Amino acid sequence: MPLYIQLKDVIVENIETGKWVYGDTIPTETELQKQYKISRITVRQAIGELVNSGILTRIQGKGTFVAAPKLESIRPELTSFTRDMNERGFKTKSYVMDFSIENSNERLQRVFQIADTVKVTKIERIRLVSDIPIGIHTTYLNTSITPHLQLDKYILSDESLYSALHNEGVLLGEAHETVEAVLADQQTSGYLDISVGSAVLALTRITRLQDGNVFEYSKMLYRADKYKYTNVLK
Incomplete structure (x- = not known):
C-alpha cells in the first residue's frame, strides 16, 4: 500500500477513535515526516487529499485542523x-x-x-x-x-x-x-x-x-x- 494512503489511514483512525477531535490542530508536515520517516511530498499528498475530502481543513498561517464532521x-x-x-x-x-x-x-x-x-x-x-x-x-x-x-x-x-x-x-x-x-x-x-x-x-x-x-x-x-x-x- 502506498505510504501516503497508510498515513491517511493513520490520520483518519486518530479522528475516528477520538484522539483528535473537531478543531484540533494536527501535527505539522515536518513533525509527521519525522514521526513516520517519510518524505515531505508523501505527507503533503496525504494531507491534501484529506483536505479535499473535507476531513481536514487548512487555515493560512495557522495550520491544519480536524474539520467538522459531515x-x-x-x-x-x-x-x-x-x-x-x-x-x-x-x-x-x-x-x-x-x-x-x-x-x-x-x-x-x-x-x-x-x-x-x-x-x-x-x-x-x-x-x-x-x-x-x-x-x-x-x-x-x-x-x-x-x-x-x-x-x-x-x-x-x-x-x-x-x-x-x-x-x-x-x-x-x-x-x-x-x-x-x-x-x-x-x-x-x-x-x-x-x-x-x-x-x-x-x-x-x-x-x-x-x-x-x-x-x-x-x-x-x-x-x-x-x-x-x-x-x-x-
Whole structure:
C-alpha cells in the first residue's frame, strides 16, 4: 500500500477513535515526516487529499485542523431533509428562490405521464444547516392530480415541504433515488459558497403517491465536503 494512503489511514483512525477531535490542530508536515520517516511530498499528498475530502481543513498561517464532521442523511425510509437534520440536532432553514406554476417540459411530461398542456408546480430552495448553505433542491410537483392542494399558505423557508404535503392530506408512497458525483458549475458554486469545480453530490428523486401516481421529481445538489449519504439496506 502506498505510504501516503497508510498515513491517511493513520490520520483518519486518530479522528475516528477520538484522539483528535473537531478543531484540533494536527501535527505539522515536518513533525509527521519525522514521526513516520517519510518524505515531505508523501505527507503533503496525504494531507491534501484529506483536505479535499473535507476531513481536514487548512487555515493560512495557522495550520491544519480536524474539520467538522459531515452532515449525514441515513435513509431507511422516505423522509425530508428538515427531519433528517433536526433529528441530529441541527437547525435548518431554507431560502426559497422560486415558487411558481410552470409549463411542463418534455422530461417532466415523460416522468409524470402528462400532456404538454398540463402545468406543474416548481419549488427551488437553498437548504441551510446552522446558517451554512449545504444544498440546492429543485422540486417539481404534479399538482394536476391534487387540485385542492394549497401550498402557498405554508412558509417553506421554515417548514418542511413533506410536512406541508402531509398536512394537506397528500400521502406519499415509494420513492426512487439515484446518486452521482458531479462538479460544481459557476451558478452552483455561488449558491453553495464553494469553488467552481468542487465535488458535489447530485441526487435525483422520483416519488409516487400511495395510489401509484408519480407526484414529485426533484434534483438535489449537496456540498460533498459537508454532506454524506447513507442507505440502510435490509
